[in-house]
Amino acid sequence: MILRYSDETLIEGLRQRKQRHIDYIYQEFTPVVRHLVKQNSGSESDVGDLVQEAIILLYKRSLNQPFELKCSLKTFFISICKNLWLQHLDNKYRLLYQAEFEVNEPNSTYNSDDMETREENNEKRRLLYKNMLSLPADCQRLLELYFLKIPYKEIARLMNFKDEVYVKTRKYSCKNMLRKRIIGDPEYQQYFEYERHGNYK
Amino acid sequence: MKDMEITNDWIDRYNENELNEEEKEFFRKRLEVNPLLRTEVYIDECLNKLYQDEGTLDLVKKIQDARQKSDRRGGKLGYLLLAASILYLMALAIIFNRMHYDPVDYASSSNSDQNEIWKGAEGKLLSKDNLKIPVQERKMVTQKWQEHSVNQYLSLNYMPLPDFELLVGSVTRSSQITIKSPASNWKIAAGYDVKFEWVSQNRVLPVNILFYNNAGNLIFETPALLDDSYILNTKDWPGGIYYWKIILDEEMILLGKLTLF
Numbered sequence: 001m002i003l004r005y006s007d008e009t010l011i012e013g014l015r016q017r018k019q020r021h022i023d024y025i026y027q028e029f030t031p032v033v034r035h036l037v038k039q040n041s042g043s044e045s046d047v048g049d050l051v052q053e054a055i056i057l058l059y060k061r062s063l064n065q066p067f068e069l070k071c072s073l074k075t076f077f078i079s080i081c082k083n084l085w086l087q088h089l090d091n092k093y094r095l096l097y098q099a100e101f102e103v104n105e106p107n108s109t110y111n112s113d114d115m116e117t118r119e120e121n122n123e124k125r126r127l128l129y130k131n132m133l134s135l136p137a138d139c140q141r142l143l144e145l146y147f148l149k150i151p152y153k154e155i156a157r158l159m160n161f162k163d164e165v166y167v168k169t170r171k172y173s174c175k176n177m178l179r180k181r182i183i184g185d186p187e188y189q190q191y192f193e194y195e196r197h198g199n200y201k
Numbered sequence: 202m203k204d205m206e207i208t209n210d211w212i213d214r215y216n217e218n219e220l221n222e223e224e225k226e227f228f229r230k231r232l233e234v235n236p237l238l239r240t241e242v243y244i245d246e247c248l249n250k251l252y253q254d255e256g257t258l259d260l261v262k263k264i265q266d267a268r269q270k271s272d273r274r275g276g277k278l279g280y281l282l283l284a285a286s287i288l289y290l291m292a293l294a295i296i297f298n299r300m301h302y303d304p305v306d307y308a309s310s311s312n313s314d315q316n317e318i319w320k321g322a323e324g325k326l327l328s329k330d331n332l333k334i335p336v337q338e339r340k341m342v343t344q345k346w347q348e349h350s351v352n353q354y355l356s357l358n359y360m361p362l363p364d365f366e367l368l369v370g371s372v373t374r375s376s377q378i379t380i381k382s383p384a385s386n387w388k389i390a391a392g393y394d395v396k397f398e399w400v401s402q403n404r405v406l407p408v409n410i411l412f413y414n415n416a417g418n419l420i421f422e423t424p425a426l427l428d429d430s431y432i433l434n435t436k437d438w439p440g441g442i443y444y445w446k447i448i449l450d451e452e453m454i455l456l457g458k459l460t461l462f
Contacts, residue, residue, distance in 0.1 A: 019263050
């Protein structure tokens, strides 16, 4: 039996990152997104990516108190997905026809209220997360512990490593492996190539 | 400074501000001329930001879990749909078969009633066209399935063979023999004997009788007959149309038709 949650419960559950609420949102909202994407030349993989991005944006919105909905959560979620998908198609169109970035106007946002959508490069973030989660389990754990600012010595103890020097070396090699994976990713060219020519501050 | 070489840890250390002044200066000069290094530094910077946002990273992991669960559910659903589709098609095939081979409701009819249908009101065998049941009157019946299949099979046996039909009773080449019986188009109930009788002017030449089914295939041939008659027992012959040829001295004397019902 599937429990039904109210919109408020779902938002609160998402804010607390509760697995059952995330499962529910994924299960309930994905079919509509799938229809939207497949009607617009998208694939099943695009559906999953789009839903993931939309949930992340919804989560970030839910962290900003107060978060008030003027429509149902499902409607709001679908509108986020629509905006993201239009952006995706816009990027795809530009890449497909090798449009000049200097000539074309900046990526359209299609929704002036959608600040997070506009400010973040969702595609780039998705690519990074995808590769982060594809690392070996020990690398993922080591990097998470490191960014939780746990001391090297403690990490060595937690992960049964010889000493803190080894932890440092392993951390560098894991980060290096991750960077190389991202650069080797087929999607990398789309989202990072132009950084080579950009001005590094 | 000339001996310096950038190793894997330099990018991390640069972004975390762990390089000393001399290393930092060297690294910046390399950044200016090396676009790939610049990109790697940029990627590393992005990664650090994402790793620091542990809440979102945790959320992404949970979304991945939800996605996998959904895929598994979708996979199971796909198998169920496939199984349901196969069952549905099988059911349709069975229904179609029964409708195709079992169009007439004989369920309430006795065998004698069926015979009436075949013979018609006057006891005369009806033509195939007369036996046709209009489509709208057909309905599926599950009873007497096997019997109806046989009827279907029998109806095929009653299809006349056009090539032979043209020749029935009209081919006589020899005056040395006169056929007395049967008639060139003879109808008889299956199982009865059919007597072939003739008067021959020349008893030296043997007579052969060949029997064909309504597909034109030779099904039986008598031995060379020197008598004036031959009795054919139709006990083992299924109902249907048969053609016979009387051959004398390798010449066909007469082609006849025998209908067993």
